[in-house]
Amino acid sequence: MDSRNYILRSLSPAEEALIRPHLTAVPLPQRMTFFHSDEPITQVWFIERGGASLINTLPDGNAIEVGTIGNEGLVGTPILLETDRMPCECDMQIPGDGWQMPAQALKSVLHQSDTLRVKLLRFAQAHFAQMAQSAACNRLHTIEERCARWLLMTRDRVGDDFPLTHEYLALMLGVRRAGVTVTANILQNAGLIRHARGHITITDPVGLEEAACDCYRIIRDEFRRLLPQGDSYPGDVP
Amino acid sequence: MDSRNYILRSLSPAEEALIRPHLTAVPLPQRMTFFHSDEPITQVWFIERGGASLINTLPDGNAIEVGTIGNEGLVGTPILLETDRMPCECDMQIPGDGWQMPAQALKSVLHQSDTLRVKLLRFAQAHFAQMAQSAACNRLHTIEERCARWLLMTRDRVGDDFPLTHEYLALMLGVRRAGVTVTANILQNAGLIRHARGHITITDPVGLEEAACDCYRIIRDEFRRLLPQGDSYPGDVP
DNA sequence: GGCCTTCTGTACGGCAGCGGACAGACCTGT
DNA sequence: ACAGGTCTGTCCGCTGCCGTACAGAAGGCC
Numbered sequence: 435m436d437s438r439n440y441i442l443r444s445l446s447p448a449e450e451a452l453i454r455p456h457l458t459a460v461p462l463p464q465r466m467t468f469f470h471s472d473e474p475i476t477q478v479w480f481i482e483r484g485g486a487s488l489i490n491t492l493p494d495g496n497a498i499e500v501g502t503i504g505n506e507g508l509v510g511t512p513i514l515l516e517t518d519r520m521p522c523e524c525d526m527q528i529p530g531d532g533w534q535m536p537a538q539a540l541k542s543v544l545h546q547s548d549t550l551r552v553k554l555l556r557f558a559q560a561h562f563a564q565m566a567q568s569a570a571c572n573r574l575h576t577i578e579e580r581c582a583r584w585l586l587m588t589r590d591r592v593g594d595d596f597p598l599t600h601e602y603l604a605l606m607l608g609v610r611r612a613g614v615t616v617t618a619n620i621l622q623n624a625g626l627i628r629h630a631r632g633h634i635t636i637t638d639p640v641g642l643e644e645a646a647c648d649c650y651r652i653i654r655d656e657f658r659r660l661l662p663q664g665d666s667y668p669g670d671v672p
Numbered sequence: 673m674d675s676r677n678y679i680l681r682s683l684s685p686a687e688e689a690l691i692r693p694h695l696t697a698v699p700l701p702q703r704m705t706f707f708h709s710d711e712p713i714t715q716v717w718f719i720e721r722g723g724a725s726l727i728n729t730l731p732d733g734n735a736i737e738v739g740t741i742g743n744e745g746l747v748g749t750p751i752l753l754e755t756d757r758m759p760c761e762c763d764m765q766i767p768g769d770g771w772q773m774p775a776q777a778l779k780s781v782l783h784q785s786d787t788l789r790v791k792l793l794r795f796a797q798a799h800f801a802q803m804a805q806s807a808a809c810n811r812l813h814t815i816e817e818r819c820a821r822w823l824l825m826t827r828d829r830v831g832d833d834f835p836l837t838h839e840y841l842a843l844m845l846g847v848r849r850a851g852v853t854v855t856a857n858i859l860q861n862a863g864l865i866r867h868a869r870g871h872i873t874i875t876d877p878v879g880l881e882e883a884a885c886d887c888y889r890i891i892r893d894e895f896r897r898l899l900p901q902g903d904s905y906p907g908d909v910p
Numbered sequence: 911g912g913c914c915t916t917c918t919g920t921a922c923g924g925c926a927g928c929g930g931a932c933a934g935a936c937c938t939g940t
Numbered sequence: 941a942c943a944g945g946t947c948t949g950t951c952c953g954c955t956g957c958c959g960t961a962c963a964g965a966a967g968g969c970c
Contacts, residue, residue, distance in 0.1 A: 490808040493886045500807040515797035516790045517898060521890055522804055552754045559753035562800050566760055569738040569807035570728040573846040576926075599947065608811040613927065615948060631936060631947060648731045652759055660755060814956075837917065848958065853918060869917060869966060911970100918965075928955075935948075940941100 439480045440506045441553055442533070444662030449550045456539035462486075464529040464597065468509045474518045476537050478510030484530020485591050487606060488565075489523050498572070498608030501565045502527075502584075504591030506661055507557045513537045514544070514558050527606070528588060528596045553662050560660040564653045571649040577609050581617045582646035585627065585636060587653070594636045621645065677718045678744045679791055680771070682900030687788045694777035700724075702767040702835065706747045712756045715772050716748030722768020723829050725844060726803075727761050736810070736846030739803045740765075740822075742829030744899055745795045751775045752782070752796050765844070766826060766834045791900050798898040802891045809887040810846065818845050819855045820884035823865065823874060825891065832874045859883065 435450050437443045445453065462484050469475045471491065479486075486509050488501040500522060503509055512520045518537065544551045571580060584606055588596060600614040607614065618634075621627045626642045628635045636642060643650065673688050675681045683691065700722050707713045709729065717724075724747050726739040738760060741747055750758045756775065782789045809818060822844055826834060838856060842849040856872075859865045864880045866873045874880060881888065 488804070490804055492808060492812065496808075496812045498808045498811055500804045512797060515793045515800075517794060517797050520797070520801055520804070521894055522801075555753045556755060559750060559755050559758070562753075562803065563758055563760075565800065565803050565807055566726070566728055566738045566758070569803055569810055570730060570734075570736045570846070572807055573736055573810035574730065574734045601947075608808070610928065611948090612929095612950080615950085619949080629948095656759055839917075848960095849918090850920080850959090851957065853920085857919080867918095913968100913970085915968080916966085919963090921961085923959095925958080926956095929953095931951085933949090935946100937946075938944090940943090 437480075438482045438505045439532070440661050440663060441508065441557060442480055444553060446549065449547055452543050452547055452550070453535070456535045456543070457533040458535070459531065460534045461531050462526045462529060464526060466526040468524040468526070469519075471521050471523045472519050475510050475512055476518075477534050478508050478513055478537055478540050479532050479534050480508045481505050481532040482530060483532070483592065484526060485528035485588050485596075487525055487527045489525060489605070490521070491523060496608070497605055499606040500568055501561060502587060502591075503561065504588075505530075506591070506657060507561060508554070510537065510540070511558050511561055513540055514554050527602060528592050528598070530592065556660045556662075560657045563656045563660075567649045567653050567656075571647060572608065575647045575649070577607060577613050577617050578620060578645065579647035580607050580649075581614065582621065582626070582642050583650040585621075585634065586639065586642055586646055586650050589636050589639060590654070594639070596634060597632055598634045599632045675718075676720045676743045677770070678899050678901060679746065679795060680718055682791060684787065687785055690781050690785055690788070691773070694773045694781070695771040696773070697769065698772045699769050700764045700767060702764060704764040706762040706764070707757075709759050709761045710757050713748050713750055714756075714775050716746050716751055716775055716778050717770050717772050718746045719743050719770040720768060721770070721830065722764060723766035723826050723834075725763055725765045727763060727843070728759070729761060734846070735843055737844040738806055739799060740825060740829075741799065742826075743768075744829070744895060745799060746792070748775065748778070749796050749799055751778055752792050765840060766830050766836070768830065794898045794900075798895050801894045801898075805887045805891050805894075809885060813885045813887070815845060815847050815851050815855050816858060816883065817885035818887075819852065820859065820864070820880050821888040823859075823872065824877065824880055824884055824888050827874050827877060828892070832877070834872060835870055836872045837870045 435442045435445050481504055486503045487499045489497055490500045491497040509524055512518060601611050604611040604614045618629050622629060626638045628637055673680045673683050719742055724741045725737045727735055728738045729735040747762055750756060838852040839849050842852045856867050860867060864876045866875055
């Protein structure tokens with residue numbers, strides 16, 4: 435299937451015949467919510483463009499991103515693991531588009547194609563490896579390192595240039611907005627990024643990788659290992 | 673099957689007939705390593721007693737626990753998700769015992785029983801929900817809250833009383849050993865625990881729950897929802 | 911008993927990031 | 941042109957935890 439999504443792109447004709455009839459192309463606007471915490475997930479989404487965030491909001495009002503999903507996978511992993519909800523919310527952070535599919539249809543397709551199930555479960559594993567890395571990273575690394583990592587991971591999915599406010603980035607990193615402002619200026623003064631009013635451009639990805647913690651590389655390598663055609667991940671994004 | 677392990681205990685006769693021949697009872701001594709980071713996992717383990725930790729060790733030498741597994745599940749989730757390794761190490765923290773099973777055998781059993789696969793995948797989901805909660809908790813909560821949470825989660829698996837040094841607990845929480853010593857004394861002075869030379873006793877679990885962050889309850893509820901017979905989890909541990 | 915190792919208590923300066931606040935810059939709509 | 945919202949830059953005192961270090965206490969071993 436001709437797609438920017440790594441899973442869809444890897445489908446055999448037989449797999450595609452199973453899935454294609456259930457897909458509906460949909461825009462994925464910024465701030466769209468895929469599902470709320472602990473509420474039933476009735477649809478899943480394959481992302482073509484843009485970036486989604488799995489966000490954990492605690493009872494005390496604090497919130498933080500625990501995982502991100504882009505054109506390498508799908509939103510709705512609980513469906514793969516025999517349930518229909520989880521205690522996190524999933525939002526679109528960088529706008530884009532994708533394919534929507536009823537959760538029930540995905541469940542029945544999983545029973546009909548072993549090879550497809552393998553691909554999806556391996557994506558789930560990559561997704562969870564990312565989460566495991568975030569759990570460590572969130573505790574052990576500085577704002578600057580984590581900020582650089584987040585920007586690089588987003589770059590791999592949407593390109594060098596995307597809309598993003600300090601406010602949202604602060605939410606992602608679980609820090610104060612003012613902390614992001616300071617950090618963004620440090621990175622900008624180092625010539626790694628440029629930022630202005632809700633927009634960020636990465637000007638020196640190599641330098642940014644040096645500023646990031648090893649977690650970036652660890653996660654990227656794990657995606658390469660587990661994704662179909664992962665040897666070409668992250669792709670050069672036009 | 674007569675077992676303290678939530679998954680094994682829930683098996684139907686047919687499921688048990690599939691699995692039982694592949695199980696070998698094994699002791700799980702303290703500090704035993706189940707698997708190392710990025711090395712092939714050839715066996716899985718159902719835990720009967722004791723507690724295992726999934727530990728993420730970063731290239732810079734820092735390490736932290738990103739998940740724990742006890743008698744509610746199995747060690748070796750990558751096998752469920754169509755791979756044989758992950759960038760984490762898994763160790764036994766609180767000694768106990770369990771059942772070992774070749775990974776290949778598990779894979780073939782997964783193909784033979786839909787109902788068993790469902791149980792195992794739902795455990796995987798619970799495990800990952802725990803990880804997602806840890807990712808947030810590690811960033812947003814104090815040592816004292818996280819320490820109380822860790823002790824409660826361990827209590828649910830092994831009882832009120834277990835071997836544990838400040839050094840190991842510091843590794844679990846990703847903090848200094850000295851920080852744990854101070855925190856343990858705060859909890860002890862509050863009458864919630866007693867500790868001495870490599871051993872901890874929980875004396876007031878209700879009070880300890882008040883000292884812990886909400887993450888404890890959130891994770892526990894998710895396990896109850898997803899585990900077979902989860903309405904009785906955590907069990908009263910003799 | 912005496913030695914050695916492991917574990918625990920405590921201390922001290924230092925710093926990353928917090929919470930809260932405010933002002934200026936920039937965009938949009940009317 | 942003006943008003944009102946949004947976004948960014950910066951400042952303040954504060955605190956939780958760090959890194960490091962050292963000494964005493966408890967247990968194991970001979």
